[in-house]
Amino acid sequence: MSVADALVDAADADGIDFDGLTVAAGDDGYQFRTPDTDAVLTAADLREHADSPYVTNWYYWEHDIGGHDTPRRAFLRWLEGGDDRPVPERYDALDSGHTRHWGELAVTVTHGDAAGSRRYDVRHADDVDADTDTLATYTDPRDARELVKHDDDDGYRPLSTAPSLPHGWAFTDLDGGALVDTIDYVYPATVANWHREREGSLDVDHWADVADRQTGIYGIVSDLDEDALEWAAEACCVDSQCLKRREWDRDEDDALDVPRGDGEFPCREPCSLFVAAARKFTTLEREDTREYTFELTPAEKEQIEDIIGAVADDRTDDIREADVYEGANRYRTRFLRAKRMDDHGLSGTPTYPEDHDDDGDDGDHH
Template sequence: MRSLVLVGHGSHLNSESAAAVYKYAELLRSQGLFDEVVEGYWKEEPSLRQVLRTCTYTDVTIIPMFISEGYFTETVIPRELGLGYQGVVPPQGVARTLGGRTVRYTLPYGVHPAMGGVILERAREVLPDAGGEDTALIIIGHGTTKNENSNKVVHQNAELLRAQGIFSEVHALFLDEEPKVTGWREKVKARRVVMVPFFASEGWHTLETIPEDLGLEGTVTVFSGQAEGLPEGTGEQTVYYGKPVGTHPAVADVIVQLAEEARGASVTGGDRAPEHRAAWDAFTALAASESGVRMGEIMVTPHGGLFEVRHALDEGRSSETLTTLVTPDGLRDHTRLTEGGEHRPVHTLRNLRRGWRAVLSAGDLQRAIHSLYPAVIEEGYALHTHSLRSTPWPTTARRQTGRYGRVQKATPEQVEHVAEEVCGGCLKTRVWAGQRLTQTFFGGVPGAIPCAEACTFLVAEIREEVAGKRGQGSGHSH
């Protein structure tokens, strides 16, 4: 029995950042190769600090859904998971025993050798006859001066494809380091140029930054005139702009290979984690009772051998007036946005949209509730049974690195000021800040939900407060 965890970056600002991870999780669930597939995020929920608690089984494989090695895969993710490991991840991955679980942490999928083939597939999507002596390939990486490993995989794939001789030229160019993609016309001699972004998802850079910086007008753009540095007579060049490699369906096969390689000598798998089983057995029993259970803004009631989930404020409304959802993924997608279409990075904010009902089997109920309120069942039950361990703010602050390290300078007054504003709209009680919570929804109090540790959204807001930028529209920093 195995749990597979796909870890993405996520975003506090837009819902599209997590889309690729959700897509691959759904695809892998449909293949039935793992007993459970769970998503976890740095900037969304379930957070990296929560995700192991939400895993059903004691055998857990964690795959970073990142396109290259770097700061997040070598520092942030291992730190937040509590692996007790920092630095370059070896080819066989890192294995640890944490809280009764065997946890295997792998390299990011983007460094797998099979990704060269994915780049080629993306190139041939926009130019079916891509190749030949008059066609160049440009692999566009992000690049950073913070970690030399982040660009290594782009250069490796360029070398691999160059050696295959399919294209007359293969270049590795970058957004934020040399050689920069903005200077491509001074380097490329071929008349046909295929550009493939080596990015994990379709987002700000692939949809806006790259097209705007390069003057691309869509999938195909013609550049006329002689480019500086090129041989006389080169003239017109046509650019074919592909989709990012990280959204290609073949990535699912790469994930499976990574997971199997990380499994190593273990062939028996794990069992259900006792504390996880106890929490969900208790919740399911409440949901199956005649009156059902209320938790946060939702109510769950038995419904002819199934379970119905709806917004508590829609109690009594005719089913015909509500949008009926029948899968956990449909419920998740419907409730990731507010009524006004705004992104909900923190699921326990009091802005869950109304007007829906989900009718689910007992088998789908757990994943549906997990989608609505990640880790709330596990942490709520832990408090209910007096076993929840909270993490005070100073401990959370000391764990931050990089640009988030500045939160360590926040005064208690600053932390409380920001928390009152940010957490004021959340259902949770800040037990990490010393607030008392003697009962939970397991005891019949729907809004009694514990917050064991400051979330990444609050950490980001405190960072802005310390920098004096809070409320000024900090752009993509969140």
């Protein structure tokens, strides 16, 4: 159906009231209102207004997209600021392309060939200014499934929302449905959960409930105490590790004192990767503390702290071999190991002294 036919049909039916456009049939003709126009028109004159930005915008959202109250429609309107900006301002932005970010994705909306239509481009945010000719291009959303399984170093990505998307690709010339499908393959369920949160219907499963449901080898995670749970959330559920914004806590009355993150999309429950990590943290927390005596220089103590920080922040690959002033430098670390470690451990102190008798016969701790 053409825009003109759809416009007249809608005016003759229930009328139109959408994004600043109002059209209604009356005894004297059709009342046509926009922020710039207020006129009574004949049917022929009304058809002449079919190329108005307000009309083509209405046609796109009501005929091409439809799906009122659906996550897809809400997400597509959010991308171009459909609920916040007037139509002329949005159309001006679409002329050159309007970009918003979703995790590590940059999504750009432009005008399509048909009146009022939109086309969508999605790529890694770091590649937003790259010439498309320099990127591998795709149009089938299903290609995203394999594309994002590994990072730039071909390492497997067990967590889909980890900030480790590979670079060098783009999905181009997508319609709205294909765009949302692509997003769902890259970041599963994030659009749906974002929409539920906006609508006030996000069902959050807190840690206590998730932990109580675990069985088998994971049943022990319910023993993780509150301090350790906060340490676990600090380790796993921050922006540097996961792009979701944590909405779950220990339970609905006991919030964790850990930043929730700044991501656009919420995390409604502890993920399977967190549960697996929590199992290991639980076993570690069952050990009693011991006192050890080490001989270290002040610089060596600070170096051990630097090494822990570099590993925790995933900076080891960024430390150059020649930068021996960096505590986690490989040569500095090998020098420390050569100086301070032997078969008994750090500074000659075994982890389990009771397994080492006085004659030097080393035992294995099990």
